[in-house]
Amino acid sequence: MKKLLSAAATILAVACLLTGCNEKDSKIKIGVIQLVEHPALDKSYQGFVDGLAEAGYVNGENITIDYQNAQGEQANCVTIANKFVNDKDNLIFAIATPAAQAVANLTKKIPILVTAVTDPETAKLVKSNKKPETNVSGTSDLTPVAAQIALLKKIVPEAKKVGLLYCSSEANSIFQINIAKEACAANGLEYIEGSVSNSNEIQQVTQSLVGKVDAFYVPTDNMLAAGIANVAMVANNAKLPVIGGEEGMVVSGALATYGINYYELGKLTAKQAVKVLKDGANPADMPIEYLEKFDFTYNKETAAAIGVTISDNL
Structure with missing residues (x-):
């Protein structure tokens, strides 16, 4: 038994040397x-x-x-x-x-x-x-929320009212929505808030704003990002553009975004x-860091489905 244990220990030591164990x-x-x-x-x-x-x-x-x-x-x-x-x-x-x-x-x-x-x-x-x-x-x-609202206005210049969709319990979403409200005012847009408290409400709240808004804006909200397909289904059927907070939303059916990677x-x-x-x-001494580069992304299929033309200069 001692010989077996000794042999096993030797094999383990050699393995560590060969694989660079530390x-x-x-x-x-x-x-x-x-x-x-x-x-x-x-x-x-x-x-x-x-x-x-x-x-x-x-x-x-x-x-x-x-x-x-x-x-x-x-x-x-x-x-x-x-x-x-x-x-x-x-x-x-x-x-x-x-x-x-x-x-x-x-x-x-x-x-x-x-x-x-x-x-x-x-x-x-x-x-x-x-x-x-x-x-x-x-x-x-933190995404360029103001630039995203400006993008919405460029893509849909005739838009008058925007539906702001977000989860009411997410602090990061409320922070972005407050920026979006200011950006709407700066772009001559009115807005209607559509807040949800759970994922089961997403489709219903989105549907409730159809006929009341000309476009939707969704920030980088975790609940809405996970359920963005439901938002896109309702909005696209109503031919209403959705500007998302990040690229994943666009891949899942939103129209466009100007966001981070x-x-x-x-x-x-x-x-x-x-x-x-x-x-x-020590994290206590390390500042929060941000990305400085933002990317424009749009969904060609969604644009065709809702009848929106994306200008080359975007």
Whole structure:
């Protein structure tokens, strides 16, 4: 038996030498909590994983990533957050505001990086976006809301009234909607708010605004992003354009957007993670970061279906 154990130990040691095992690196655990599955958040996660790999932190080799999806349920966010805290993870990556809030409420010690959070300060995750002074930092998905409303006016110059669709319980959505209201006023547009509290209300609320508005605007709202196909179905049947907050909405049937690249946002957050893991950086001193480049995207099929011509100069 002793000979067998000795042989096994030798084999393990040789394997570690051949694969570059490192006892310290192998203990790095990163917990990932994602609020819900939809293209924008999925891309943020993939960008984060790829960004870490490019920096030499490869899942399954020298780090372990524990990915958990809350399926849009706040109770699941709390359960997952508790798991990561109990596991004593080295770093927690939270995707979307409710997921970030759940984790931040349970630990003040484990470094937390967030993404797809429009305004961490308003969400009370940090004391200031410039200097967090908490164990939380990360990246914001603040999109050019005013430019998106201006885009709506360019595409539909005859529009007089806009339906603003959002989830009333998402702080990031309310933040964007307030900007959208100001942008509507600046562009000579009236607006009607269409708020929902759960995904089952999306189709009904959208339908209730048909005949009352000339177009819809949907910010980077997690609930609406996950249910954007329902919005698009109602709006497209009524030949009403939908300007979305991000590209994934356009892919799923909205007309157009002028927004950020969530994959690149995830990679930007990965750079912050490397600073924490490798250099010992403290999130309290790390400003919230933003992408500076925005992309125009439109759905050709939707444009044809609702009879809208997209100008080449857009």
